[in-house]
Amino acid sequence: MCSVPRKTVRSNRREFLKSAGTAAVASLAACARAKDSARSSAGARPNIVLIISDDHGWPDYGFMGHPQVRTPNLDRLASQSVVFTHGYVPTPLCCPSLASIITGRYPHQHKMAFNDPPMPPKSAPKTETDAAFRAGRDRMNSYMDALPTLPRVLASAELGAGGRAGYLSLQTGKWWQGHFSHGGFTHGMTHGDPAKGGRHGDAGLDIGRKTMQPIFDFIATAKEQNRPFFVWYAPMMPHTPHTAPERLLAKYRDKNPSKYVTGYWAMVEWFDETCGQLLDYLDKQGLADNTIVSYVADNGWIQNPDGPLSIRSKLTPYDAGLRTPIMLRWLGRVEPRKSDVPVSSIDLMPTLLRMAEIEAPTGLPGVNLLDDRAVARRDAVLGTVFEHSGVDIADPAAGLQYRWCVSGGWKLIDPNPARLPNARPELYHVAEDPHEKNDLAERESTRVGQLRKRLDAWWSPTKLPASRRRSER
């Protein structure tokens, strides 16, 4: 459907090979085949399926070594993928984390830093229909409208001679920015109408828990039209409510005395089953070889054994909320391997675009994960924690709780004194203390200062009181 000028393809291919890293790419012959395919039609460009689990702890997979949780489908995916065992999301909360994945930018850059706008007064009849709250939501949605999201770029990227990449894209599952079209998707499930109960996915939340059919129907449509496709599969799983089928719950009942823990574990396996259905569909349709499959969780989770919520994970600056395996599979093109170099979900957008040989928007902070040198050269993985609900929609810094930095095996958690005046910096040697049990900030004050300087070089919000910051250095 669109032609790719030879010169453009050559240029892109040269750039791709230059930065892809030899270890990750199977062979030059495979690349030549990709070049020929790209030249013949946009329909031969790789499809992309992005699987995003919701509130899923980083150790809670078979391939990450969990002794009880069963994830055979994700284990199979891992065996076929480049697996980054030390991936991070830039913030441990649904909306801002998802917005970072789809824009390739940090929350303070895309400004969708909270799940919700500032909440209406308690006297308001209903949150979602409160005029000020809706205005705040619209403002957040307008931030998404203004950015070159992954679906938008995949649809409209120019390939030369008037050609476009021409991807069709489907939104399913969690989605906070109103109608799916705010993200640049051509197809989707979420209507985003607050009057009909839209908050973070509405009709889209049926995916996984109730059906996979909308994905299968969409892929069939893309095939019929000979268009490459992008699928956003972000089911609200294993997120609460933990309502896995009895057949799965029964597997775990005798594995832990807490019904809350076993309920969460069963949810993880239920989520894994849906991933298997999706991967099996790609196999049966003959699409597996030309479909990149990527995986990430939007934030972590430690199930409270005494109640339905989490402990020391989601919405906290600890790795239990921030860390996730990140996977990239492209059968026959990218050699499976494991890496323990820290990376970020910020990297997914530039990586996926590079794999599809589409130029990334300027200003993205992430790196191409298949470029070993670029991954190794980066000195730190960085992020933030914001309030759950908006403080100032126009200024994310007003709701900043922490900045954090992982570098050289160490992690600094730096609280914002304007929001958390009694909190102190925490320092962990996460390479040897992955569950962050031993705070070494007092003993390693010089290192704290060095890492804080690194954070300041990245993002130093003006609302941090200068006097307090100077006194802590």
Ligand SMILES: [Ca+2]
């Ligand atoms: Ca989440």
